[in-house]
Amino acid sequence: MRPDLSAMDTLPPSPGSTVAFEKTALDILIATLRQRGYTVVGPTVRDDAIVYDEIGGVTDLPIGYVDEQEAGTYRLRRWEKDTFFAYTVGPYAWKKFLYPPEERLWEVRRENGTLRFTEAPLPTEQYAFIGVRSCELAAIRIQDRIFTGGPYVDPRYQARRERLFILAVNCTRAGNTCFCASVGSGPQAEGPYDIALTELDEVFIAHVGSVLGGQILAEVPHRPATEEERAAAAERVQATARTMRRALDTTDLRDLLFNHQEHPHWEDVATRCLACTNCTLVCPTCFCFSVEDLTDLQGESAWRVRRWDSCFSQAFTYTAGRPARQSIASRYRQWLTHKLAGWVDQFGVLGCVGCGRCITWCPAQIDITEEVARLREQPPQTERSPS
Amino acid sequence: MMPTPPSPAAQPTGPTGNAWVPIPFTVVRRRREIPGTVTLWLAPPEGYPFAFRPGQFNMLYVFGVKEVPISISGDPGTPVPVAHTIRQVGMATQALVNLKPGDVVGVRGPFGSAWPLEHARGHDVVIVAGGIGLAPLRPAIYSLLRHRPQYGNVVLLYGARSPRELLYARELERWRGRFDMEVLVTVDRGDRTWHGHVGVVTTLFPQADVFFSPQNTIAFICGPEIMMRFTVRELLDRGVPPERIFVSLERNMHCGQGLCGHCQYGPFFICKDGPVFPYQKLATLFGIREI
Known part of the structure; x- marks a missing residue:
């Protein structure tokens, strides 16, 4: 029997509750967010890849698409089902919105023999992210610590982050380069989110994560999720974990790395690594940047931008006339x-x-899980862990 | 008692309360120290409070050129105008050494950890500097001399490449004239005018040994990484406890706030966990090539 979706509760669903709604009603949810002033960003198809971009409604979503990923390989294709979120993560992480690849920090003008510095206005964007996966939520939690954990707080990241609305999606299919289950970051979404969806064949099962999430859901025709639906949703996520092929063994990982700092294996990786920086750009947690100072042609005003940078670039450690990390092995x-x-x-x-992005997007097919496994096979030379 | 690592620096405060935006400081004095090296004294805007602890650094921005981290080389007792001794190495430092009184630079800071003078009380203090590495140590020397009775013997070992590259030569002579401080100077290569010691800075230790008792010594070291490595070894060989050996590291900080990642050294951000570190923290990393 089809559940009756017209029997709406009058009160917004409260945090912790689970409701069901028709998949097409996601359109109403998106419209509601837009009405409330959010810039709604979600997965779309661009250049044969899943790319996060502004969306107007469900028709912008990659319905019926799945991806095939392997080390150094990404293919997007249609399949026979009308799934909304069957693909996994594409090349872009959400960090490009919270922490844009380039942004201006301040401007300075020569004025009356001195310099007048003016901070760039704080960002005012109010984003709603649609379709944030559990690994990506974990990445946002990590970047929160980096940029807002102190002692220094990044005001620009913080301004965007504070206004963020998150609609998470539990993964019902594991990509071939995924290994979230082994590092404890999925496939079940943990906070922070306002709503977390699990996609079933006919409906979305929505877990309410915040008061705001409940208020938004109140605008969408919904009903309480049945016991069977909740079980089915949980089973789909568990199946995703079971079918995940890759794993990163995290046992004593920190000491493993520090105790292998002078190991010949780094030279072996260096024969394959192109230092192209792809892995750091697609990584949802990598945060390094450079600042660059620019001037106008008159020499009257100048400004500073920061840009994503990568520890794989030789210039990254250029200190007092030479790079501290010259070799690719060291990088x-x-x-x-x-x-x-x-x-x-x-x-x-x-x-x-x-998330597996660094594996998929490495042109040399270097696999982080594989490199760690190979280091594990090698005895350490010395006790190197800083205490 | 074992000293604890230096505490994190106080947050710098700009007019916007934002550690990103520089404050315009005016060059009030410039002195050519040795070839390619200049000391600039920078005055903050009227009423702007500036204080620092010995060993900390500022980010200096030259209009339209670039920003670079430069350690503070002046006396913390008279923190303004703030002194920076700058060696010309690249584009930004070239622009800095060419500044003249009246020019304005952007200053962010101070950033980073300090030489742990509070832990030096009652100890002999051995300071080992190589080349421009004397600059970030000079504020510590000023502080030690200001509160001289609190410390045991104070010994400075300084090495430069050649006699004409001896930084703060007149001050070195003045310090050497004091009865409460030992100053030993060496150069890698002498010339006809040089009658002093020749050799790398570690070759001064046999001479210095009589001036400090290793068990009761705290050591501050700054210079090229290889020089610091060998100096640490000499001190450890003599029985200076590893937790009382402090070194200052250098990397190309871009933010000073532990955010940009440029200055990473093992698990540390040199800008916020350093630049001054107890050697003990670095012991397993020191000496790894390209760390």
Whole structure:
């Protein structure tokens, strides 16, 4: 029997409750967010890939698409089902909205023999993210710690983050390069989110994560989810975890990295790594940037921008006339050691959420899970872990 | 008692309360120290409070050129105008050394950790500097001399490449004239005018040994990484406890706030966890190539 979706509760669903709604009604949810002033961003198809961009409604979503990912391979194709979220993550992470690839920090003018600095206005964007996966939520939690955990707080990230609305989606299909289950960041979405959806054949099962999420859902025709629907939703997510093929063994990972700092294996990776920076650009947690100072042609005003940068670039460590990390071996070592070891010291969590982007988008098919597994096979030379 | 690592720096405050936006400071004095190296004294805008702890650095911005981290080389007792000793290495430092009195630079800071003078009380203090590495140590020396009775013996070992590259030569002579401080100077290569010691800075240790008792010594080191490595070894060999050896590291900070990632050194951000570190924290990383 088809459940009756017209029997709407008058009160907004409260946080912690689970409701069901027709998949096409996602359109109403998106419209509601837009009416409330949100710039709604979600998955779309561009250049044969899933790309997060502004969306106006469900017709902009990649309905009926699935992706096939492998090390160094990404293919998007249609399949026979009208699924909304069957694909996994594409090349872009949400960080491009919360922490744009380039932004102006301040301007300065020569004035009366001195310099007048003016901070760039704080961003006013109010984003609603549609379709944030559990690994990506984990990445947002990590970047929250980096940019707002102190002692220094990044006001620009904070301004965008505070106004963010998150509609999460539990993954009902594992990509071939996914390994979130092994690093504890999925496939079940954990906070922070306002609403988390699980896609069933006929309906979305929505878990309400915040008061605001409930208020938005109140505008969408819905009804309480049945026991069977909740079980079916849970089973789909569990099946995703079961069918995940890759895994990163996190046992003593920090010490493993620090104890292998002078290991010949880094040279082996360097024969394959092109230092192209792809992995750091697609990574949802990588946060390094450079600042650049620019001037107008008259030399009257100047401004500073910050741009994403990468520890794989040789110029990244240019200090007093030479790069501190000249070899590719040392740069790959830096990236992996930071991500899986130094990060733990700095932010109390792993810097890897198991999204698999660095594997998919590496032109040399270098696989982070594989490189760690190979390091594990090698005995450490020395006790190197900083205490 | 074992010293604790230096505490994080106080937050710099700009007019917007934002550590990103520079404050315009005016060059009030410029002195050519040695070839290619200049000290600039920078005065903050009227009423702008500026204080620093020895070992901290500022980010200096030259209009339209670039911003670079430069350690503060003046006396923390008279923090303004703030002194920076700058060696010309690249584009930004070239622009800095060419500034003249009246020019305005953007200043953010101070950033970073400090030499732990509070832990030096009652100890002999051994300061080892190589080349421009004397600049970030000079504020510590001023502080030690200002509160001289609080400390044991104070010994400075300084090495430069050649006699004409001895930084703060007149001050070195003045310090050497004091009865309460030992100053030993060496150059890598002498010339006809040089009658002093020749050799790398670590070759001064046999001479310096009589001036400090290793068990009761705290050491501050700044210079090229290889020089610091060998200096640490000499001190450890003599029995200076590793937790009382402090070094200052250098990397190309862009933000000063532990956000941009440029200055990472193992698990540390040199800009906010350093630049001054207890050697103990770095022991397992020191000496790894290209870390």
